[in-house]
Amino acid sequence: MDIVEQPAAIYATHTVSNQPPPLVNYNIFTQDITLLDCIKREGADWAEAQLTALGARVGSEEVAGWGQAANTFPPVLQTHDRYGQRIDEVTFHPAWHHLLDLSITHGAHALSWQARQPTGNHVARTAAFYLATQAEAGHGCPLSMTHAAYPVLKAHADITEPWLARLITSSYDPGLRPPLQKAGLLCGMGMTEKQGGSDVRANTTTARSVAGSYGGPAYLLTGHKWFCSAPMCDLFLVLAQAPGGLSCFLLPRILADGTRNRFFLQRLKDKLGNRSNASSEVEFSDAWALRLGEEGQGVRTIIEMVNFTRLDCVSGTAAMMRQALAQALHHSAYRMAFGRLLLDQPLMKNVLTDLAVESEAATILAFRLARACDQAQSNSHEQYIKRLGTAIAKYWITKRGSAYAAEALECLGGNGYVEESGMPRIYREMPVNAIWEGSGNVICLDVLRSIDKDPQALDAFFTELRQARGHDQRLDVALVRFEQDILQLNVDEREWQARRLVEQMALIWQAALLVQYGHPAVAEAFCASRLSDGGYRAFGTLPSGVDTATILERARPKVG
Structure with missing residues (x-):
């Protein structure tokens, strides 16, 4: 029996409508106002051209495809070759190599050590890593470890000199060969x-x-x-x-x-x-x-590496927050429900605004730490902020990451639960930063040890916060309350309360940075929602009076 070919139209069951266009082919650097502000404020505006080029590539449809492919086709272990020889190699999808080549070319692994500018070397590198993470977070692991290992190796240059230059080149050279035969x-x-x-x-x-x-x-x-x-x-x-x-x-x-x-x-x-x-x-x-x-x-030798990888846990989480927020805002700007765009519905506005506030607070804190890395060698205050502040931020920002990703995913409804949206990948990725280089309890105990070992560390932290006094009454009250709280607790009580104390330190610090350097609408929303009730709550519970229009316009990516 002959099969009669029918017009394709008779198989169509519906017309696709009320779906957003893909969020691709936009510059994720130039459309991130918070990131742009951080770059300029923290002394890395000299890197804008390089970061703009990377932002355009990461926001492209091609690079988005690389991120999806690298996860769809995970690495495979080959212990032996076809002849039975032990080789112990891992093979990756080409997308993995494309991602590493892109990131290394733009200095995401070494810009801190390559640039040697008067200001902002670590800030610029943190920005490159922040952008690269939004392409695909998994490939950030070798970038982060290479960056963090370099100062340890350089401190022992009498032994490591043959390899140092190759660790900070802009050349990605995969494959197992003698190190001195490789370009990078x-x-x-x-x-x-x-x-x-x-x-x-x-x-x-x-x-x-x-x-x-x-x-x-x-x-x-x-x-x-x-x-x-x-x-x-x-x-x-x-x-x-x-x-x-x-x-x-x-x-x-x-x-x-x-x-x-x-x-x-x-x-x-x-x-x-x-x-x-x-x-x-x-x-x-x-x-x-x-x-x-x-x-x-051994521990003393590698401690510098630990600080830098912890900073990448903070900036990497902030980057994934930003990418999740961009996806949620983009979806809500196009998706209709019950006769209105999601972006115009009050409760969704509350959720999205709250997410935008959290993202900006995380980003501004990450780049404050990057500035401390730039200035720590010549400034004792910045040395304390680098050491103690990185642990505080690592605990809190990464702890917020999983809840943040879940809420942003939910903004897309069922679409967000589907792999093609990219949101499940962000959701699954978030916990690794909370675990890597010390899980929550380890980090909080590290904060307490730093304070007990050197009281000047806590003094430096209070000095940092007091710079913001007078900007917001709620912040002033929260700071006085915390100073009394932490000084009244004995050692055993401090350990029992360690998570609560470190959470308070992070929230007050974020508020202090926002009232000094952030957008006033964002600072107001943060102080109104994070300082009065302990801070830990569901997203989408902002009080009335928040300037949602300004905050959302500031955060939303513009495509087309």
Whole structure:
């Protein structure tokens, strides 16, 4: 029986309407007013041209497709080649390599160390990382670790000099080859073990001294790492127990003679999110490494790396907040329900405005920390803000991330629950920043230790906040109340109340920054909603009188 071809029209069941156009082909940098303000205020306006170019690429349809593809086709572990030879390699979808090439070309891994401008080097790099994260957050892991590892390696340049220049080039050079044969290098890390988690002093990986090379102290490492992220990096910072105690080592994947180091990938983690990135379990069996710093000083050696990766947890979360907000605002500007655009409906306005306020507060705090990184070497106040402030912000901003992503997703209704929208990817990605480099309790206890170890840290924090006195009565009252609260608690009570205390520190600090530097409408909404009732509440509960029109117009991306 012949099949008669019918006109396509008879199969059509409906006409697609009341759906927003895709949010693509716009510049995510030039349309982010908060980010633009931060760049100018914090001394990085010299980077505007470079950031504008990156913003245009990240906002393009092509790069959006890369982000989706890198997650749809996750990395695959190949332990052996076809002949049975052990190779321990991870293969990625081409989109992963495109994303890394784009971000490295624009300095998201190294602009802090490349630029050497009078002001704003860390601010500019934080902006590049913030933009790159909105393309796809998973590929930020090797970018962040390479950026954070560089000052640790540079502090031991007598040992690491052969590799330093290649870590801050603008060349992405994938594949396992001897480091000195590559145009650019990436650095990962291996700290966590099964039995210890955040308690790295419980590590059992051992380090045995052998004859050196490159003029440095060489060791053979034997043991495991429960989490080793981005295992296709060229170099790794690793903690292991030397005879003198827990020490820091630099371990290359490929040795100078071209042979593979005894670094074995056991499996890749099957994670909630961060799926484009390969996180692995590894075994070392007499793996060759160079010691950095003295034996027993491993934590002290890597502490600078921890601060920078924590900053990226803050800025990366703020970036995902911004991307989720942009999607929610864009959808609401086109979607009709019950005869009106969502953006015109009072309750949805409340939710969207609240999300916009939270996003601006997170972003302004992230870039305040970036300024502290720029000025810490020459300014003791900024050194305290960099150390204590990064921990405070890391706890609170990342803790808000998951709730934020869920609320923004809900603004799209059922569309937001579908993978194609990109919102589930943001939602799944948020918890990793809250866990990485210290989960909530670890960070809050770190804040208390910083305060107890050096009372000047708390004095510096109060000095920071008092600069905003007189701008808003609610802020003044909240600051006095907190000063009395924290000074009245004994050590045991402080630990019991640690999360509440750190949350208050973050909220008061965000309010102080907003009243000084933010838009007045945003500052007013933040103080009215976050300072009077403890702050933690559902989004969409702003009081009456908030200038929603100004806040939403400031935040909404304009396309077409």
